[in-house]
Amino acid sequence: MKGAQILIELLKKEGVEVIFGYPGGAVIDIYDVIFETPEIQHVLVRHEQGAAHAADGYARSTGKVGVCMATSGPGATNLVTGLATAYMDSIPIVAITGQVGTPLIGKDSFQEADITGITMPITKHNFLVTRVEDLASVVREAFYIASTGRPGPVVIDIPKDVQQKTAELVLPEKVKIPGYQPTYRGHVKQIALAASAITAAQRPLLYVGGGVISSGASPYLLELAEKADIPVVHTMMGKGAFPESHRLSLGMLGMHGTYWANKAVMHCDLLIAVGARFDDRVTGRIDSFAPHARIIHIDIDPAEIGKNVKADIPIVGDAKMILAELVKRIEPKTNPEWWQEIEGFRSAYHPPYRKKPGKLLPHEVIRKIYEKTHGEDTILVTDVGQHQMWAAQVYRCEKPRTWISSGGLGTMGYGLPASIGVQIGNPGKRVVLVSGDGSIFMKIQELVTAVNYCLPIKIFIMNNSYLGMVRQWQGCLYKGRYSCTRLQNPDLVTLARAFGAEGFAVEKEEDLEPVIEQALRVEGKPALVDCRVAEEENVLPFVPPGKSLEEMILE
Amino acid sequence: MQHIISVLVENKPRVLARVASLFARRGYNIESLAVGPTQDPKISRITLVVNGNEDILEQITKQLYKLIEVIKVGDFTNTSYVDRELALIKVNAASAVRGEVAQIVEIFRARIVDVEEKSLTVEVTGTPDKIDALEQLLRKYGIIEMTRTGRIALARGSKSL
Numbered sequence: 001m002k003g004a005q006i007l008i009e010l011l012k013k014e015g016v017e018v019i020f021g022y023p024g025g026a027v028i029d030i031y032d033v034i035f036e037t038p039e040i041q042h043v044l045v046r047h048e049q050g051a052a053h054a055a056d057g058y059a060r061s062t063g064k065v066g067v068c069m070a071t072s073g074p075g076a077t078n079l080v081t082g083l084a085t086a087y088m089d090s091i092p093i094v095a096i097t098g099q100v101g102t103p104l105i106g107k108d109s110f111q112e113a114d115i116t117g118i119t120m121p122i123t124k125h126n127f128l129v130t131r132v133e134d135l136a137s138v139v140r141e142a143f144y145i146a147s148t149g150r151p152g153p154v155v156i157d158i159p160k161d162v163q164q165k166t167a168e169l170v171l172p173e174k175v176k177i178p179g180y181q182p183t184y185r186g187h188v189k190q191i192a193l194a195a196s197a198i199t200a201a202q203r204p205l206l207y208v209g210g211g212v213i214s215s216g217a218s219p220y221l222l223e224l225a226e227k228a229d230i231p232v233v234h235t236m237m238g239k240g241a242f243p244e245s246h247r248l249s250l251g252m253l254g255m256h257g258t259y260w261a262n263k264a265v266m267h268c269d270l271l272i273a274v275g276a277r278f279d280d281r282v283t284g285r286i287d288s289f290a291p292h293a294r295i296i297h298i299d300i301d302p303a304e305i306g307k308n309v310k311a312d313i314p315i316v317g318d319a320k321m322i323l324a325e326l327v328k329r330i331e332p333k334t335n336p337e338w339w340q341e342i343e344g345f346r347s348a349y350h351p352p353y354r355k356k357p358g359k360l361l362p363h364e365v366i367r368k369i370y371e372k373t374h375g376e377d378t379i380l381v382t383d384v385g386q387h388q389m390w391a392a393q394v395y396r397c398e399k400p401r402t403w404i405s406s407g408g409l410g411t412m413g414y415g416l417p418a419s420i421g422v423q424i425g426n427p428g429k430r431v432v433l434v435s436g437d438g439s440i441f442m443k444i445q446e447l448v449t450a451v452n453y454c455l456p457i458k459i460f461i462m463n464n465s466y467l468g469m470v471r472q473w474q475g476c477l478y479k480g481r482y483s484c485t486r487l488q489n490p491d492l493v494t495l496a497r498a499f500g501a502e503g504f505a506v507e508k509e510e511d512l513e514p515v516i517e518q519a520l521r522v523e524g525k526p527a528l529v530d531c532r533v534a535e536e537e538n539v540l541p542f543v544p545p546g547k548s549l550e551e552m553i554l555e
Numbered sequence: 556m557q558h559i560i561s562v563l564v565e566n567k568p569r570v571l572a573r574v575a576s577l578f579a580r581r582g583y584n585i586e587s588l589a590v591g592p593t594q595d596p597k598i599s600r601i602t603l604v605v606n607g608n609e610d611i612l613e614q615i616t617k618q619l620y621k622l623i624e625v626i627k628v629g630d631f632t633n634t635s636y637v638d639r640e641l642a643l644i645k646v647n648a649a650s651a652v653r654g655e656v657a658q659i660v661e662i663f664r665a666r667i668v669d670v671e672e673k674s675l676t677v678e679v680t681g682t683p684d685k686i687d688a689l690e691q692l693l694r695k696y697g698i699i700e701m702t703r704t705g706r707i708a709l710a711r712g713s714k715s716l
Contacts, residue, residue: 120573121580125623128568145623179565179626303617306610 003132004029004163007096008037010139013171016040016067018058018424019096020051024071026098026111029163043424043453046445048075050417052082053443055093057418058425059086060404061379063216065147066093066421072100073111076157077118081411083153084122088408089237090214092151094142101161102130116157124152132165137172144175149182150301151214182300186317186325193313194272194296195329201270203292203338204230207253210237210407211275211299211319213400218242220323221274227327229334231342233261235276237407240397250342254282255543256389260345262541262549265290267341272296275319278308279408280545288548298322349554359534360509362387362462366394366434369460372516378430379404379422383415383439386468389539391434413442416459420446423455430458430520437463437489444495450526451500458519459501459528461492464535472538476553492530505530557586558612559638559708561716562601562619563627566592570624574601577618583607587640587705598626602707629716631708638708641678642686643668647697648675656696663689674699 001009007030011019018041023031034042045051048070055066070079076097086093100109116126125145127138135158142154198204212221218241225232225248232242233253242249251258253265265271271293276282283289286308297304297311298319305314315322355361366387373380380395382388382405397403404422406414419433440461450457462468467485474482496503502522506515506529519527541552564570571590578585586604593600605615612630619628631638648656656675660667665679679689683706690701710716 116569117572120569120576177623179620180623301621303614303621305617307614 001169002029002164002166003135003158004033006132006135006167006169007139007158007163008033008040009169010136011067012037012039014065014139014143016065018043019067019069020045020054020058020421021069022048022051022071022075024075024098024111026072026075026100026160027069027096029160030069030096030098041424043420043449045417045420045449047443048078049082049413050420050443050446050449052079052093052095053085053411053414053417054421054424055095056082056086056091057381057404057421059091059093059421060418061401061422062425063401064425065143066091067096068093069096070098071111072098072115073113076115077113080118080122083119083155085406085409085411085414086153087122087124089210089406090151091153092146093153094146095153095155097155097157098163099128099157099159102159103161105159115155119155122153123155126155126157128157129162130159132162132167135162135167136170140172141175141177145177145180149180183302183316184300184318184321186298186315186322190313190315191322191325192329194315195326197270197294197296197313198228198230198272198326198330199333202335203268203341204228204270204272204335205264205268205293206230206232207235207265207271207273207276208232208238208241209235209274209276210241212238212241213275215275215300215319216400217274217319217323218400220320220327222246223327224323224330227332228330229339230272231264231339233257233264235279235282235407236392236405238276239392239403240400243398244396245398252392253549255284255545256393256539256541258393259349259541259552259554260342262543262552263345264342266550268293270294270296272298274298274323275300277304283308284543284547284549284551288550356534358508360507360512360532362464362531362533362537363390363394364509365460365462365512365531365533366390368512368516369432369434370395372513372520373430373432373458377428378402378432379426381405381415381419381422381431381433383433383435384410384412385436385439386472386537386539387434387436387439387462390462395434412439415439416443416450417446419457419459420450420453420455423457424453431455433457433459435459435461436468437461437465437487438467441489447496447499447501447526447528454524455526456523457526459526461528461530462533463489463492463530464533464537465489466535469539471536472542475536475538476542477544492528496528501526501528503528503530505532507532556606556608556632558605558607559631559636559706560603560605560615561629561631561708562603562625563593563716564599564601565624565626566597566599567624570599571601573622573624574619577622578605578615581615581618583611583615587703589705589707602705604706627716631710635711636708637711638682638706639680640683640686640704640706641680642690642701642703644677644679644690644693644701645699646675646677646693647673647699649673652696656693659689659692665689
């Protein structure tokens with residue numbers, strides 16, 4: 001069997017249903033096999049970065065490993081941003097790249113790039129397969145590494161001659177990697193310590209992140225919070241880990257978190273971090289973060305413990321298994337005084353709500369989108385920027401894997417290709433993309449892909465003719481010197497139609513509802529809505545970088 | 556504080572690059588580095604000497620463990636160990652001073668491994684301090700070139716990493 005056939009056989013064995021990719025000279029042998037493999041759908045994107053983001057969106061929304069493919073050289077380097085995005089957010093994807101033939105490696109051959117060297121710091125692991133006999137076990141290991149422990153992207157680089165050479169297909173046995181044995185079960189003593197700390201705490205607070213979602217720990221999180229009456233704040237990556245409409249949810253914390261979530265962090269006496277990594281966008285000035293709290297830190301990655309803050313009770317392991325144990329070991333309790341304090345925070349501040357006559361306010365647009373689209377079968381995808389923060393603040397997510405957004409890397413252009421992956425992986429669900437006029441143009445070519453595959457994605461663009469988040473910083477922190485942030489955009493409706501999608505525009509508040517409804521009725525193709533919103537709205541609250549969470553800009 | 560870290564890794568291509576780039580990315584300077592095979596042909600041993608406080612070292616150790624091909628990491632600080640380094644020093648040694656140089660080499664229990672009309676090459680093994688001291692003494696004759704292997708170390712007694 002040829003190497004290319006071995007690869008596809010192994011992908012089938014791993015249960016791969018779809019590959020997002022783009023052909024080229026160094027993967028042509030693999031594509032020749034794909035030609036006769038009806039079991040695996042191939043989604044042809046228009047730029048390899050789109051393939052990586054689509055595989056990422058597929059993985060985030062389904063919980064399966066996403067697969068993307070690209071040719072050598074420029075094809076492979078175009079994957080890099082997508083790999084870094086997945087790496088920062090711990091998303092399991094396997095990227096298969098073609099490589100020039102082994103005799104040509106290292107000679108600056110045509111379309112050669114050292115992709116394993118390039119992706120070393122932005123992948124969980126990578127492989128250069130130099131012998132066809134190794135291919136089967138490498139594919140096995142790649143999927144195993146990507147999906148276990150702390151998930152992440154893995155690259156398999158396959159030289160052209162390895163794809164062409166033949167070997168016997170020997171199905172690898174159980175994967176055994178001597179240096180890779182993730183810890184899942186939390187240390188019993190540490191769990192007992194955590195349980196007694198929770199029992200003793202007067203102002204406990206759960207701080208939950210994306211790890212809860214990737215572990216599938218949400219049911220136990222809910223049980224724990226309810227049993228011990230603990231308020232919950234989530235990171236942006238943790239949206240959906242805990243139902244946001246639940247009485248115990250305080251919403252998102254951090255730079256653009258809710259006033260009361262940040263206040264709760266600053267006043268709690270026990271912070272229980274679950275699958276979260278104390279990112280600088282979350283903590284603000286790190287030495288003033290949660291100043292009165294003992295910290296329990298639950299994470300599957302030992303390297304996260306003590307990286308940014310010192311944990312009093314570290315527990316390494318799988319969030320689901322640890323929370324399940326923890327729930328068993330705590331007594332039901334209530335924290336009425338703590339809640340009274342939190343209600344005080346809640347009533348002390350209301351987000352500024354200033355209607356501007358004749359202007360469409362972006363958070364109002366998102367609120368309306370939320371009203372019209374939220375529900376069991378909706379998955380919200382965002383790009384990166386102001387619209388992302390407004391969406392994070394306004395669009396409540398009740399379930400894991402219903403909020404898809406680039407967190408750690410903050411990749412503008414992520415949204416559209418990710419939506420494609422989400423829709424392909426969830427054909428029956430409604431996929432809503434909230435984007436901005438900056439982000440959408442970073443990957444606008446993928447609108448072709450969405451049209452080609454008849455994907456009914458609803459695209460709402462918060463169009464303020466600015467690179468809004470940078471403009472906001474320039475306004476707040478750089479004396480209003482709007483350097484290079486004004487965007488001159490083409491007409492988005494015409495553009496959508498030229499691509500074969502449906503296009504709408506809305507400028508007035510009274511038109512908002514009917515236009516959204518029209519867009520939602522579009523079937524069999526994407527609908528793009530150009531929401532021409534007020535130009536200079538800011539995302540508030542805003543904790544300026546390097547400031548304490550107490551120092552929120554509120555107006 | 557100086558730490559000697561021993562890392563057992565799978566003997567595969569690029570493993571050294573992964574380890575080295577991990578240090579580089581976090582801005583930790585490597586003082587010395589030595590790599591070689593072990594009794595198991597599938598496993599290599601990397602010995603690193605780095606400077607840093609406990610927190611930094613803990614982070615480095617954890618990050619090393621995140622590398623898939625890293626099997627075991629050990630820090631020799633606060634343990635009982637033997638460490639050695641080897642150096643080759645090529646020094647000017649015209650006939651007038653040759654006896655003097657040979658005497659110094661003798662005192663250090665070093666060995667002359669190559670002789671030529673005007674120069675000698677000295678092989679010396681020991682702790683870095685000993686090598687530093689010899690280098691210092693030979694300096695006045697004029698060192699033409701020298702190379703050091705970087706430190707290697709093993710725990711004392713029967714225990715192993």
